[in-house]
Amino acid sequence: MRFLALILGLVLIAPAARAEDGYDLWLRYRSLPATLRSEPRVVEPIPPSVQTPTLTVALVELKRGLTGLNPDEPGLDAPTIVLGTPKSSSIIAASNLPLKGVGEEGYVIRTLTDNKTTVIAANSDIGVLYGVFHYLRLIQTGQSVESLDLTSSPKVKLRMLNHWDNLNRTVERGYSGQSIFDWWRLPGHVDARMVDYARANASIGINGTVLNNVNAKADSLTPAYIAKAAALADTFRPYGIKVYLSARFSAPMEIGGLKTADPTDPAVAAFWKAKANEIYKAIPDFGGFLVKANSEGQPGPQDYGRTHVDGANMLADAVGPHGGVVIWRAFVYSHEQPDDRAKQGYSEFKPFDGQFRDNVAIQVKNGAIDFQPREPFHPLFGAMPKSNLGMEFQITKEYLGFSTHLVYLGPLFEETLRSDTMAHGKGSTVAKVVDGSLDNRKLTVMAGVANIGSDRNWSGSQFDQANWYAFGRLAWDPEASAKAIAADWTKMTFGNDPRLVKPVVDMMMGSREAAVDYMTPLGLHHQMGRSHHYGPGPWVAGGPRADWTSVYYAKAGPDGVGFDRTPSGSNATAQYAPAVGGCFADLKCVDEKDLLWFHHLPWDYRLKSGDTLWDGMVKSYGRGVSYVDGMEKTWAGLAPYVDAQRHAEVADYLKIQRNEAQWWRDASVAWFGSFSKKPLPAGEKAPAKSLEYYESLEFPWAPGNGQ
Numbered sequence: 047m048r049f050l051a052l053i054l055g056l057v058l059i060a061p062a063a064r065a066e067d068g069y070d071l072w073l074r075y076r077s078l079p080a081t082l083r084s085e086p087r088v089v090e091p092i093p094p095s096v097q098t099p100t101l102t103v104a105l106v107e108l109k110r111g112l113t114g115l116n117p118d119e120p121g122l123d124a125p126t127i128v129l130g131t132p133k134s135s136s137i138i139a140a141s142n143l144p145l146k147g148v149g150e151e152g153y154v155i156r157t158l159t160d161n162k163t164t165v166i167a168a169n170s171d172i173g174v175l176y177g178v179f180h181y182l183r184l185i186q187t188g189q190s191v192e193s194l195d196l197t198s199s200p201k202v203k204l205r206m207l208n209h210w211d212n213l214n215r216t217v218e219r220g221y222s223g224q225s226i227f228d229w230w231r232l233p234g235h236v237d238a239r240m241v242d243y244a245r246a247n248a249s250i251g252i253n254g255t256v257l258n259n260v261n262a263k264a265d266s267l268t269p270a271y272i273a274k275a276a277a278l279a280d281t282f283r284p285y286g287i288k289v290y291l292s293a294r295f296s297a298p299m300e301i302g303g304l305k306t307a308d309p310t311d312p313a314v315a316a317f318w319k320a321k322a323n324e325i326y327k328a329i330p331d332f333g334g335f336l337v338k339a340n341s342e343g344q345p346g347p348q349d350y351g352r353t354h355v356d357g358a359n360m361l362a363d364a365v366g367p368h369g370g371v372v373i374w375r376a377f378v379y380s381h382e383q384p385d386d387r388a389k390q391g392y393s394e395f396k397p398f399d400g401q402f403r404d405n406v407a408i409q410v411k412n413g414a415i416d417f418q419p420r421e422p423f424h425p426l427f428g429a430m431p432k433s434n435l436g437m438e439f440q441i442t443k444e445y446l447g448f449s450t451h452l453v454y455l456g457p458l459f460e461e462t463l464r465s466d467t468m469a470h471g472k473g474s475t476v477a478k479v480v481d482g483s484l485d486n487r488k489l490t491v492m493a494g495v496a497n498i499g500s501d502r503n504w505s506g507s508q509f510d511q512a513n514w515y516a517f518g519r520l521a522w523d524p525e526a527s528a529k530a531i532a533a534d535w536t537k538m539t540f541g542n543d544p545r546l547v548k549p550v551v552d553m554m555m556g557s558r559e560a561a562v563d564y565m566t567p568l569g570l571h572h573q574m575g576r577s578h579h580y581g582p583g584p585w586v587a588g589g590p591r592a593d594w595t596s597v598y599y600a601k602a603g604p605d606g607v608g609f610d611r612t613p614s615g616s617n618a619t620a621q622y623a624p625a626v627g628g629c630f631a632d633l634k635c636v637d638e639k640d641l642l643w644f645h646h647l648p649w650d651y652r653l654k655s656g657d658t659l660w661d662g663m664v665k666s667y668g669r670g671v672s673y674v675d676g677m678e679k680t681w682a683g684l685a686p687y688v689d690a691q692r693h694a695e696v697a698d699y700l701k702i703q704r705n706e707a708q709w710w711r712d713a714s715v716a717w718f719g720s721f722s723k724k725p726l727p728a729g730e731k732a733p734a735k736s737l738e739y740y741e742s743l744e745f746p747w748a749p750g751n752g753q
């Protein structure tokens with residue numbers, strides 16, 4: 047039946063609303079309705095003598111966009127667009143533009159006083175390409191381009207994707223098919239999709255990509271694989287995207303014939319120097335290494351009694367002479383330390399502040415545990431003023447319903463970036479740490495764990511494209527608004543009709559809070575199924591280590607629920623600036639959204655609403671489920687405004703999400719109810735099945751788990 051509807055949809059709809067599969071992302075360039083079209087424009091050609099690959103790409107993109115969005119033929123006196131740098135264009139050189147202020151990658155878009163010429167100008171070719179994408183975005187989102195005067199430049203230097211992609215094309219925590227990197231056929235064949243990938247990234251300002259999983263294999267550093275990475279680098283270069291590799295710390299032993307990987311051993315340092323030289327020979331603009339060391343069983347300097355500083359600086363010295371960087375992850379928690387896992391990143395890294403080389407950045411996850419639906423910001427932000435501290439967000443939704451739950455992550459990213467560390471008093475936001483302005487750091491990084499795969503729609507679902515998009519826009523400007531970004535994305539992805547845009551944006555903006563509600567309300571965290579992380583698993587206990595279980599984090603018992611991180615508990619709150627940590631530790635001050643993250647409380651604790659904790663929890667789960675109900679209804683009503691294929695896919699996924707939200711709610715209520723022993727609040731239904739039933743469910747083939 048559904049198939050029939052799909053086929054009929056394909057055949058019957060008008061060409062303007064023809065079926066789309068999502069491959070074109072937010073760069074669809076479908077013709078705009080006549081009311082939104084601006085006068086057709088002519089693009090001034092770039093003289094062959096000054097053409098570069100990037101300027102060519104910019105020119106082609108601009109023409110493609112303009113002809114797609116407005117297929118009318120320009121008249122003889124149609125306005126002209128001139129694009130380029132002062133070097134490539136005499137008009138730009140003579141136009142007295144504020145180019146000094148926009149830096150290496152920024153741009154100026156200005157309509158000159160003749161009112162017939164608009165320049166898209168930059169100091170570098172890549173700035174021109176970014177400007178072109180901005181210009182097209184204005185048209186795509188229905189804004190006037192008649193008279194423009196704007197500048198923009200990125201606030202963060204390295205805006206990168208981290209692919210957790212394995213060499214056999216599986217993707218750790220990937221829910222959108224196989225890896226898009228076809229290592230086996232590279233370098234002989236570079237799939238055309240690699241160009242579309244680079245183009246999509248450039249359109250949102252991403253300028254770096256780590257090609258392989260942080261749980262790395264040394265093979266990535268062998269000559270054969272360096273040649274493959276070089277073929278990708280050549281393809282990405284015109285789009286301003288540098289490639290990076292995850293480096294396995296024990297590579298000197300695995301592929302270098304050494305007996306040790308001790309960073310203080312001269313032979314080890316020599317191995318890495320030679321390896322860096324070899325890579326730079328093949329990839330002259332190679333970005334550098336990303337390293338996961340001494341974390342979750344990965345090798346690292348501590349295996350030899352050395353420190354993160356020893357390891358990071360040794361690698362930094364290898365790539366430094368070539369202009370490369372080392373991005374060293376702070377996602378560590380020790381096997382020996384029985385302490386609160388939330389404290390370990392800070393405990394291990396804070397003492398080293400000021401000791402890392404200038405070309406080292408420490409990449410810190412947004413929260414102290416692990417990409418949970420909600421986490422308070424990581425205490426390292428603001429705590430290492432003498433180090434380069436980068437942000438790591440997870441775009442792939444490992445803990446937020448994989449690719450079938452509609453959860454827009456813009457509000458999550460924004461919430462973290464706007465959190466105030468109070469490191470130098472009020473206004474010391476995480477965004478200001480990340481963009482380097484708080485402590486005047488120059489090497490700044492924002493990384494997102496990619497959600498991109500071989501699925502036609504790239505991200506596994508239409509709406510997960512928005513998370514890739516929002517990540518890029520926020521990396522460009524960490525103070526941008528998640529809502530404004532959602533509006534841009536919606537218009538570019540589905541169209542400008544206000545009857546569509548408003549409900550979709552509203553739906554997106556509440557979707558993350560809904561997921562928090564039906565999965566882990568009130569500060570609960572790490573309650574998912576074991577290892578694959580699919581679905582609820584609040585009962586997960588035992589196994590190799592306590593901090594891989596759910597019961598460790600919720601600490602539910604007859605006396606109550608929650609993790610006491612106040613001074614009477616693990617005292618993790620002491621890792622924050624006193625004003626922040628003091629508030630987290632104080633029941634009168636802490637935001638109830640973080641309540642059980644920081645406090646262990648009795649079941650009859652009174653929430654601000656007047657509800658008991660138990661009643662409040664149950665109601666939160668229910669609220670989350672109802673929100674998904676609402677999204678299903680809203681989306682059904684939007685059928686007239688969305689092409690049939692994408693509409694049907696989203697509708698299917700919302701149904702899956704609705705069922706899984708209910709499952710999360712029922713399983714969690716059954717589990718926590720077995721401790722609270724309290725009745726459900728009035729109007730709340732008992733879980734559909736027994737607790738034993740939920741506990742018995744197994745998902746050995748859930749995606750994204752294992753190599």
Ligand code: BDP
Binds near residue numbers: 260261444
């Ligand atoms: C966790 C993932 C695991 C990653 C790890 C990491 O479950 O697959 O390897 O983070 O970030 O969220 O290194």
